[in-house]
Amino acid sequence: MASSADLKIAMVAGESSGDLLASRLLSGLRPRLPEAEFYGIGGARMAQYGFNSLWPMEKLSVRGLFEVLAHYREIKGIQNSLRDRLLADRPAAFIGVDAPDFNFGLEAQLRPAGIPTMHFISPSIWAWRGGRIKKIAKAVSHMLVVFPFEEDIYRQAGIPVTYVGYPLAEVIPMAPDVAAARQSLGLSAEAKILTVMPGSRMSELKYNSVAFVQAAQLLLQREPDLHVIIAMAGSRQRAYFESLLNEAGLKDVRIQIIDGNSHTAIAAADAVLVASGTATLEVALFKKPMVIGYKMMRASWAVLRHMGYQPWVGLPNILAREFLVPELLQDAATPQRLAHAVWTQLTDENLRRTLQQRFTEMHQSLLRDTARASAEAVLKLIGRT
Template sequence: MSTVVRIAMVAGEASGDLLGGHLIAALKKELPDAVFYGIGGPRMQGQGMDCWWPMGKLSVMGYWDALKHYREISGIRRQLKKRLLDLRPDIFIGIDAPDFNLGLETSLKAAGVPTVHYVSPSIWAWRGGRIKKIGRAVKRVLALFPMEPPLYEKERIPVTYVGHPLADIIPLETNRQEVREKLALPRDYPIFAMLPGSRRGELESMADTFVQTAKIIRERFLPDAVFVVPLATRETRLQFEAAIYRQHAADIPFRLLFGHAQSAVGASDVALIASGTATLEAALIKRPMVITYKIAKFSYRLMKRMAYLPYVGLPNVLCGRFVVPEILQDDATPENLAEALVKLYEDKDNAKAIEQAFTELHLQLRQNTAEKAARAVIECLR
């Protein structure tokens, strides 16, 4: 191993950037002279990583979106592979983005570069045959969830369970009233967090539905309800504002935030969330939620045919049962979503049961993730 350790990394979206940022910080404690390069986001760049392409280039949603951007993404992967094979880093870490990273990892591993895949692809949910491909691609898998290691051990693929960093970051208890005060929200009104997604494609699919849902809640059920909507970027904020205008909902009390998704959920009684990492955040904050999603019909049919779990939301997958409702695709009408949200708001006993289930999940996932992941990476280096 050379004195300066060269670590190549690729993350494809915000959740991977979070993992990558924490991992780089933990690795720098053990390897202060290490250099990091590849593809990442602002958190990884903030830790000193040299990013060769913007991470947003890899963020696609569903098969249809992937097909539309196929040429550009495969061009980036081709150039990246050539550059990495020329540079021969001491180790390569692919963070999630399996469709992009596994092929890259296979080529690098074949050329003698140790490869680690951080975040197990969803072999527990669908595409189970992919596990053999993962075994050919990587020297080690870092798994976030406790049901994953046995699947790899069965196939004799080296795996380390590291837990989830959000479980380390998010406190075991979040005081609703304190968060409301910080956000200058009313103490005693019904407050709904609405998280329509962090990507443009998600807002295109979900923004109008979320706005219409809020209108129904106010007009038919809870006239004093307030809606807190954290949005990841200026672009997604503009998309949501356009949906408010289209749906003639200027009089609905939407409180739009830049970021602060955890605060929005912490202040809420109930959340409506587009399926993804945000549902796990809400579970760790112990709030009742309705999980929803809409994608291109073709992508949905394909995914439904390949899936073998009855649920798609991470909190339900991890608890192994329907702790919170999922209303997806054609069922995700504003009427259905509004009724489910109001039902959750009114059922205080159910809210307590949900809190208990999510507390157990939180303790299971709290593993000091970044340090565990860093130790596994250093083990692979040596």
């Protein structure tokens, strides 16, 4: 095989979950292409494999129809600048990791110019906006999917596809070490612990934080031995989160805020209050009872609430095809209702045993050697097998 020294591969991940997914792909690619240049937009985990991010990943971490509109000019400017750079560089491939609105728009401009495009993790076309698959067919040379049922959807649409498993199913142990997680956080092995995850995007923190923390305070009043951990995606999110709590006058000595260590926070927990998104599946892989909550700008909710194809929004419920865990969205996500739902997850031992069994089965169904499978798909795409 020829040297990889002159090989360039561009990638874009738009948020912390995409950074983690992309790092798994890079862990499989870097040993096979030791001298290749990987660049584009990404985060700290991708940087561990020598990835060069041309813009801060946080610039793309915006969610919600109207929230995106507020940042549209800046995001579109980044997309156009990156497009021009890639059309000049002619990388061997472009890999969009999640961030579908940004990446599909970019892929649709790169593929006609002869740059192979791969997209890692399918948007939820099986949940809403299914008509996007026609646009995907024009933009994407090859799709990598993380759920087994997604393969047939793309094959029927004539889009080359590879099922690579869910990357975190390999990373998260089948039996997490709860005692070690608690010890690393300075928590008692006997404590009752609630982990709160209000989201990684600033827009999610804006709408979820106050209700989530108020629910935690209600639970602290009900259970004197409860300890609350709040997991932040990073120092920037923590500073913003703390400013929201200060404005709302929400403080409690039994609330501990940690940065960038969400897996430890989940592993230590007896239950988790989590914002809808990929984090819900991470919680399921840790076999933890949970309540899924989510709030957004009211105008965005008015539009999005009518666009779903199925009754669930949380990934564990979608995979189970039932309301395995509670979902409290928008007006339903009041502190009182969130607290009541979490209390059940903390105290109903039969429910806790059932969830542990179901989540173990879910974990087993998602296990694959994702790094190897995704890397081999990229190598085949660029003719380096």
